[in-house]
Amino acid sequence: MSRICPDPVLSIRNLRIGVGKHNAILHNVSFDILPGETYGLVGESGSGKSITGLSVMGLLKRPLQVTSGEVMFQGQDVLKLGNRARRRLRGDRMSMIFQEPMTALNPLVTVGRQIAEMLVVHRGMSWPQARRKAVEGLENVRVPSPEERARSYPHQLSGGMRQRVMIAIALACRPDLLIADEPTTALDVTVQAGVLELIAELCKAEGTAVLLVSHDLGVIANMCRRVGVMDRGRLVEEQDAKALFENPLHPYTRGLLAARPRLGSRTLAGRGRLTELDQVVASEDRGRDAPTLTTPREACPEVTA
């Protein structure tokens, strides 16, 4: 893979995250993200998608901690960097969008200032200068009347608008990697598509790589070329998005795909959802003593081929 492709922006190698030193909840996760690529990470809640994203940013909260592995960002292992160096990367070279736009913004600070802060901190701009840039940023994320909105407080904006503000904050310093953790999950279905399009478009224009974390296979299918499937702290399959949908290799992926609600067969889909995922559960014996799954590369040789 790396023979033909450029060096990856982010390369995660055998990442393990544990509650404290021992109880591992993320097991030997490895994947690469190429420059400008949008990589999808899917899985049920609790499968370890979000903490993978947070560990890249260095935002894991105690008692969660990385116990082993490498997170190579632009050729350097960020896990070996000191707090200062890591902080400088955050927001500047890599940034993150969170799930809850309602609570992710400071309620007491105008959104313009929250965007401008990025430029003051990382670009050393003066506040008035940064504020003008913030208005431009709002314009880029297609917030109507950006001048006025920059003076608004978060509670005066709708959920979709707030998420656009989050995107403006995340992209203010034109990062090389954007981690979007369920960016549309908390949004109204009608505004989801708009926000996703915006992320795709802005990142394409800037050549920003995206790690898109979602439980929504539809979102992943639309946005990503390559997809990693996570289950209980393991990356169980990695495929091209198209291939994944047409020919899922791992039984868990098949269960996950089968669990999608389908249009037009409401009752059937509802029933199918439960029984099919249950079958996976039963066949895999998802209990504590379940035999450990093989790593994706071993399980699915086609992926790396």
Place this chain on the structure above:
Amino acid sequence: MLRFIFRRTLQMIPTLLAVVLIIFVIFSVIPGSFISSLMAEGRNAMNADVVAHLNSEFGLDKPLLVRLGDYLWGLAHFDLGISYRTREPVWNVIEPRLWPSIKLALTAMGFAVVVGVPLGFLAALKPGSLFDTGTMMMAVSGLSLPEFWLGLLLMYVFALQLGWLPSFGYHPGSIKHIVLPAIALGVSPMALLARTTRAGVLDVMNADFVRTARAKGLTEPRLVFAHVTRNVLVLVLTTLGLQFGSLMGQAIVIEALFSWPGIGSLLVDSVSTRDIPVVQGTVIVIVLWFLVINMLVDVAYAAIDPRIKVA
């Protein structure tokens, strides 16, 4: 804003009416009157004619409802009545006591804020540390110490043993005289403020927007200053307002202990002599103080938090 203040001022009237009613009922139920307290002081019985004369002079021979009506009528004209003891208008008795009390309350609260809030902040930034545990243990002790005992202890150590500060009394321009009573009065709000600040900081530090701020790559001081402090202030303000308001009431013991010529010691004196008009006037002043402080707190809320609007 002005409309808000006006409306809140109107809302104080029913509260005041309730307070006046309660005091009236209590003083008509408890045994003893101004006259009986005079007799006890003189250690001898008074002439029945004199008693009847005094009773009619103060209107004590009238039925309770009539007296209440008379008092409310006066109150509507900003007239608090005449003190039984000094025969002066009640306001003239209270007025010179007002400033010393406010001064003591402000100093005590200033001490509580300046010491308590930073302590809580620092404790919360390193939860579980020795500093945190120590501060919180002190806070619990501060809350549990009876004020009069703390006052006596301070007097003993700093006035009697060390001789650094006067043990009691009041001089208008003197800073020395206010130190001990202010600390004795301020320790419990200080402890409470430290605790609420700590809880508030820990709460805000876990908020999603603080995670966002970290993801933005802010330095820790900047993060605390720009994103935590103001949000904590909203939480601390509630405690601060309530404490500040009730300080006048709490000052009763401390003022009596340190012979501080304030509202509190006036209240104690007036209750023991059954000088009911002064008691009523003093309680009304304390209640008004509480209500005004709370109104100011609400105005401050609106100034800090854009989500809260006063209209």
